[in-house]
Amino acid sequence: MKKILIMLIPVLALAAGSIGGDMLRPAAKANAEGAHADGSSAADATAATEAHGSTDTGHSEDAHGGGGHGGDGHGGDPGAAAWFTFPSQFFVPMMRNGDMGAMMIMTLTVETTEADLEPMKQQEHRLRDALLRQLMVLANTGAFDGNFTAEARLRVMREGLLKAAQDATELSVDKVLIEDIARQQG
Known part of the structure; x- marks a missing residue:
């Protein structure tokens, strides 16, 4: 039983980390898209897209994903x-x-x-x-x-x-x- 728990804990931690990372990723994307929709300045839009690794301004961040x-x-x-x-x-x-x-x-x-x-x-x-x-x-x-x-x-x-x-x-x-x-x- 002890050997099973030792192997199971890292696997569960890995799964929980992956799920947590996936849950956080859409929130960041939604924030960048919200900045475009609410009329923010072009400099803000450029900074948001550069943070995601894309130079395409004026469109959703679908290019990165x-x-x-x-x-x-x-x-x-x-x-x-x-x-x-x-x-x-x-x-x-x-x-x-x-x-x-x-x-x-x-x-x-x-x-x-x-x-x-x-x-x-x-x-x-x-x-x-x-x-x-x-x-x-x-x-x-x-x-x-x-x-x-x-x-x-x-x-x-x-x-x-x-x-x-x-x-x-x-x-x-x-x-x-x-x-x-x-x-x-x-």
């Missing part, structure tokens, strides 16, 4: 940069000697073009599988051991993720951005 202008008739440049953020985080177990010593939790975003944004949403599962497969390889080769946030390690990680994403789809994949990264001890 995987939206963008795509083919929705807003007249955006189909070759302009757009970002697809995976709706859920990546959980990568770090196994050592048959035991899960820790878990990496990551939020990834793929930089593409507006023309490829909608087709990329349709291929989300294929891309997710390819990226998770690459993250497992990285975890098993020690990429997350020690100081995994050193620029040299992050560069190698981004390059591997970019190659995996490009191999998984024929759509334009310019970069894989690591938005959040954390290691939770198991």
Whole structure:
């Protein structure tokens, strides 16, 4: 019973943290959209969109969450940069000697073009599988051991993720951005 509780507590904490994070995310998005709707100044709107990582002013923050202008008739440049953020985080177990010593939790975003944004949403599962497969390889080769946030390690990680994403789809994949990264001890 004691062994089960020891394994169950981190899993429950991880689940509670994920649910809490998802519950807080829409509130931040609603606040940014509310700033646009209530007639705030252009500087306020620009600051709100830059805080979310988008330079598109005057539209909802759908571009950051995987939206963008795509083919929705807003007249955006189909070759302009757009970002697809995976709706859920990546959980990568770090196994050592048959035991899960820790878990990496990551939020990834793929930089593409507006023309490829909608087709990329349709291929989300294929891309997710390819990226998770690459993250497992990285975890098993020690990429997350020690100081995994050193620029040299992050560069190698981004390059591997970019190659995996490009191999998984024929759509334009310019970069894989690591938005959040954390290691939770198991």
